[in-house]
Amino acid sequence: MAEEVKSPTPPPEGEKKPTAEKPAAATPPAAPAKPAAPAKPAGPVPLPWTSPLVEKYRNQYGSGIEALTYLGQNYFNVDRSLIPDILRLLRDQEQFNYCVDITAVHYPKREKQFDIVWILYSFPRNERMRVKTQIADGASISSSVDIWAGANWLEREVFDMFGIKFDGHPELKRILLPDGWKGHPLRKDYGILQQDKEWVQINLGIESGQ
Amino acid sequence: MSDETVKDTHRISSHAVPPRDRSHLHLEAPEKPHLDSNELIINMGPQHPATHGVLRVILKLDGEKVLGTECVIGYLHRGVEKIGENRTYTMFNPYVDRMDYVAAVSNGLGYCEAVEKLLNVEAPARAKYIRVILTELNRLASHQLWLGTHALDIGAMTPLFYTFRDREEILKIFEKYCGARLTTHAFRIGGCQYETYAGFEKEVKNFLTFVAPKIDEYEELLTTNRIWLERTKNVGVISGADCMALGVTGPVLRASGVKWDVRKAQPYAAYSEFDFEIPTGENGDTYDRYLVRMAEMRQSLRIIEQAVNGIPEGPIMGKVPKVIKPPVGEIYHSIEAPKGELGYFIVSDGSTQPYRLRVRPPSFVNLQALDVMVRGLLVADVIAVIGTLDIVLGEVDR
Numbered sequence: 001m002a003e004e005v006k007s008p009t010p011p012p013e014g015e016k017k018p019t020a021e022k023p024a025a026a027t028p029p030a031a032p033a034k035p036a037a038p039a040k041p042a043g044p045v046p047l048p049w050t051s052p053l054v055e056k057y058r059n060q061y062g063s064g065i066e067a068l069t070y071l072g073q074n075y076f077n078v079d080r081s082l083i084p085d086i087l088r089l090l091r092d093q094e095q096f097n098y099c100v101d102i103t104a105v106h107y108p109k110r111e112k113q114f115d116i117v118w119i120l121y122s123f124p125r126n127e128r129m130r131v132k133t134q135i136a137d138g139a140s141i142s143s144s145v146d147i148w149a150g151a152n153w154l155e156r157e158v159f160d161m162f163g164i165k166f167d168g169h170p171e172l173k174r175i176l177l178p179d180g181w182k183g184h185p186l187r188k189d190y191g192i193l194q195q196d197k198e199w200v201q202i203n204l205g206i207e208s209g210q
Numbered sequence: 211m212s213d214e215t216v217k218d219t220h221r222i223s224s225h226a227v228p229p230r231d232r233s234h235l236h237l238e239a240p241e242k243p244h245l246d247s248n249e250l251i252i253n254m255g256p257q258h259p260a261t262h263g264v265l266r267v268i269l270k271l272d273g274e275k276v277l278g279t280e281c282v283i284g285y286l287h288r289g290v291e292k293i294g295e296n297r298t299y300t301m302f303n304p305y306v307d308r309m310d311y312v313a314a315v316s317n318g319l320g321y322c323e324a325v326e327k328l329l330n331v332e333a334p335a336r337a338k339y340i341r342v343i344l345t346e347l348n349r350l351a352s353h354q355l356w357l358g359t360h361a362l363d364i365g366a367m368t369p370l371f372y373t374f375r376d377r378e379e380i381l382k383i384f385e386k387y388c389g390a391r392l393t394t395h396a397f398r399i400g401g402c403q404y405e406t407y408a409g410f411e412k413e414v415k416n417f418l419t420f421v422a423p424k425i426d427e428y429e430e431l432l433t434t435n436r437i438w439l440e441r442t443k444n445v446g447v448i449s450g451a452d453c454m455a456l457g458v459t460g461p462v463l464r465a466s467g468v469k470w471d472v473r474k475a476q477p478y479a480a481y482s483e484f485d486f487e488i489p490t491g492e493n494g495d496t497y498d499r500y501l502v503r504m505a506e507m508r509q510s511l512r513i514i515e516q517a518v519n520g521i522p523e524g525p526i527m528g529k530v531p532k533v534i535k536p537p538v539g540e541i542y543h544s545i546e547a548p549k550g551e552l553g554y555f556i557v558s559d560g561s562t563q564p565y566r567l568r569v570r571p572p573s574f575v576n577l578q579a580l581d582v583m584v585r586g587l588l589v590a591d592v593i594a595v596i597g598t599l600d601i602v603l604g605e606v607d608r
Contacts, residue, residue, distance in 0.1 A: 044330065044537065070539050071330060098454050100544070101570040105557055119542055119555065119570070123454065123468070126475050130542065150457030153578050161291075176284035176607060185292050186566075192289075192296050 046070040053094060057086070075130035083133055084142040087118065091147055096120040096129065099148035102155055104162045106188045113137045114164060118144070140165035143172075161186035178203070249277065252589075256285050260363045260593045263603030267580070267592065274588045279581045283574075286607035294567035299325050299399060299534040302567070307393035309571065310605040312355050314393045315348035315384075316547040322397045323478055324543035324554035326528070328536040329399070336524045337401035338480040342517045343414060344387070344396055345479070346510040350421070351380040352548035352600075353503050353510075357428060360500075360597035364441045369431055376424045379417050386413075400530030406521075414518050418511055425507050432500070442496035446583040446595035449494055456582070457575045460550025462599060465502045466494030472546035479545075484516045496598040503600075535562050549573050549600055569608060573601040 049069035057065050057076075065086070066077035078086050090096040098121040105115040112134035121128050135141055143166035144151045155166045156175040163184040166172055174181060181199055183190050200206060255266040264285035270278040290309060294302045306321045307314035319341055326333060333341070358373035381391040386407055388396045396402070432438045448458070450466040463470060471488045473481040489505030491498030536558040544553035550572030559565040576599050583595050 044539065046539070071327065071541060073542060099457055100551065101542075101553060101555065101568065103555060103566075103568040105566045117555065119553070123470060128476075128542070148457065149452075149455045150575060150578060153574065154457075174284075176287045178284070185289060186295075190292075192292060 044071060049074045057089075061086075073128065073130070075132055078131055078133050080133045080135050080139075080141065083131075084144065084147075086131065087144050087147050090120060090129075090131070094122065095124045096122045096127075097148075098123060099144065099151055099154070100128070102144070102151055102158055104158050104164055104186075106162060106186065108188045110134075111136065114162060116141060116158070116164065135164070140167050142167050143169040145169055160184070163187070254592070256282075260596065262359065262596065262601060265577075265596070265601070265603055265606070267596075269589065269592065271589065276584050276587050276589065276592060279584055279592070281577060281580060283577070283603070283606050286603050288608065290608040291567055291569060294564050296563065298562045299536070299564065302564070303397075303399065304393070304395045306569075307395055308604060309569065309608055310352075310547060310549065310552075310573065310602045311392060312602055313348050313352040313548045315344050315396050316352075316545065316552060318395060318397045319345050319479065320543065320545040320547065320552045320554055322399050323545065324541060324556055325399045325534065325536065326530075327543050328539065328541045328556055328558055329530065329534065330537075331400060331528050331530055333401040333479075333528050334525045335480070335522045337397075337526045337528070339517050339521045340402050340406060340526065341397060342480050342484070343514055343521075344384070344394075346514045346517070347380050347383060347414075347417075349548045350507055350510045351377045353507050354380075356503065356548075356597075356600045357500075360594075360600075361432065361438075363593050363597045364438070366432065366435070366438060369428055372424065372428060372431070376421055379420065383410075383413060383417065386410075398527070399534055401525070401527040403527075405526055411518050411521065414514060418515055418518075422508075422511060425504065425511075429504060433504075439497065441590075441594055442500060442598075444493070445496045445587065445591050446598055447493065447495045448579055448583050452582060453494075453579070456579050458550070458579050460546070460548070460572055460576065460600075461499055461502045461506060462550070462576055462579070464488060465491035465499040467492055472544055472551055476544075478543070480517070481513075483520070484513050486513050496594050499598045533562060535560065544570065547572055549602065549605070550576055571605045571608060573599075573603075573605040574608075577601050577606055 046068040047070070049067040051074075054067040058067070061082060064079040064082050068075055068077065076086070100119040100121050101117075102119075103117050105117065107113055107115065114135050114137070116133050116135060118131040119128070120131065133141070141164065143155055145155065145168070152170065153175060155169055156172060158164050159166065159172050160174045160176055161184055173179065177185070178199065197207075250271040252269045252271055253266065254269055256264040258265075266282040266285070268280040268282065269276055288308075290305060293305055297305070303318065303321060306317040309317055322333075354373040354377045358370035361367075361369040384394050384396070385391045387410065388394050388404055448462070448466055450463070450468040452458075453463045453466050453468060459470075467490055469488050469490050472478070474488055486509045489502050489509065491502050538558055538560045540555070540557040542553055542555045544551050546552075551570065552572055553570030555566075555568040555570065556564050557566040580595060580599060583599075584592050587595070
């Protein structure tokens with residue numbers, strides 16, 4: 001399957017590739033390849049997720065919760081204001097006692113720019129689920145360190161990479177990038193060639209790291 | 211079989227060594243007014259050979275007793291997730307090998323399976339078997355490397371030569387299969403690129419008979435070795451509940467008595483078809499983690515043997531389009547890497563590149579437990595605990 005490597009793709013280089021839109025249609029080589037790979041159908045869509053757990057929370061919180069399932073994976077779309085409560089209830093009442101991961105996704109075109117995603121697992125139920133919420137740029141969200149101790153570094157990484165602040169986090173500071181670095185690299189408006197030139201010059205004594 | 215091994219060695223060891231007595235060190239003594247004691251801040255790393263790469267730990271000490279630690283990481287940060295957003299799904303495949311570079315095959319397996327899930331395709335049965343064989347060989351290699359370096363940190367130099375000698379045989383199989391020894395890029399989205407070479411099955415079987423007595427040999431060197439027991443028993447104890455709260459997975463979690471392994475809990479590849487056990491420990495100390503990993507090596511051999519004997523004929527590549535364009539959606543898929551749960555969370559916007567690609571690295575999350583595990587221990591024990599966590603900085607920093 002060596003030919004796979006030659007897949008026509010928009011060249012990823014270039015200083016600015018800031019937005020969510022990927023100009024796939026604009027690339028000339030894409031056209032001849034199209035007939036070979038016929039356009040796929042739209043693909044599966046998220047379906048409503050029904051279970052006793054969902055019913056319970058639906059009754060309690062009404063429209064604040066949207067329960068969906070996609071390719072067999074279940075998730076909650078939760079209003080931001082409900083966030084600490086829902087997570088705590090999931091841990092205390094539904095035994096989701098292991099916070100696998102916390103991460104975020106940036107959608108610069110949206111009004112609420114960030115999706116924050118908690119990936120949870122329950123050892124007793126052997127079940128996974130995700131909790132998602134949307135927040136605007138500059139808004140903060142309550143920390144879940146007092147729910148799962150392991151959230152500490154995960155939230156620090158989200159802060160480092162996206163600049164999202166977690167209220168009540170014991171020590172919210174950068175974790176992978178050096179203190180004093182400017183910008184948050186996993187935002188879509190942070191291009192791959194962009195770097196903190198000032199930091200590089202002061203700390204490494206060179207003009208550019210590239 | 212393995213559970214017995216773990217228990218047996220426990221019995222031997224508890225006879226051999228009484229619980230560690232440190233009363234002569236006066237660790238528990240409260241601050242004495244007549245003795246002026248100051249807290250000392252010491253920096254360990256990032257160029258310290260026992261931190262397995264570029265980990266920097268800031269230690270707060272009272273004499274030789276550790277009061278607290280802070281990890282400073284990121285020295286190896288390459289922005290793998292950002293790279294992922296700027297490469298196609300196929301192009302990104304080799305990059306994942308550079309995270310946990312001593313278990314590159316596992317990284318590749320997790321990534322390929324995650325994208326396959328997103329595409330809603332499945333690899334053919336033969337490809338799955340090849341994947342299992344190589345992944346388990348890689349688990350063995352990773353544990354061997356861990357054992358050699360961990361023992362070296364603690365002061366036992368011989369195991370390093372033994373394990374590296376035997377690990378070489380695994381790397382030779384990798385090299386013959388895909389041309390690379392370390393960063394293998396062995397799998398492709400949808401299956402495997404290469405058919406097994408002529409004599410592959412025989413070579414793997416020969417390796418199994420070669421390596422099984424070698425694992426006993428490692429155990430002979432260490433399991434009842436008095437110095438080893440002194441340095442590992444009751445060092446870096448962590449409870450199962452603490453592990454769960456901190457999200458610690460892999461052998462560390464199992465050594466604390468939690469019988470959980472992604473291969474059993476939510477089987478992927480062909481793992482549901484094989485018969486193997488999950489070794490667990492009891493005390494959650496460095497010694498139990500050692501025993502669990504030793505037992506895991508033997509379980510890996512069992513899995514490989516079953517897989518080699520039962521490898522089906524058929525295609526090795528599934529029906530995957532040349533240009534990989536998953537439909538709009540998001541998926542989380544995780545596997546049991548040698549270090550713990552390795553997960554990929556991929557968001558697709560329907561284009562040829564992932565919109566967001568998040569890696570859930572086991573080393574990063576496990577490293578968080580260091581502080582809990584070393585409080586109250588001595589500086590030398592910090593080295594033992596870093597070794598027993600089995601972190602790879604390429605994966606911590608990504």
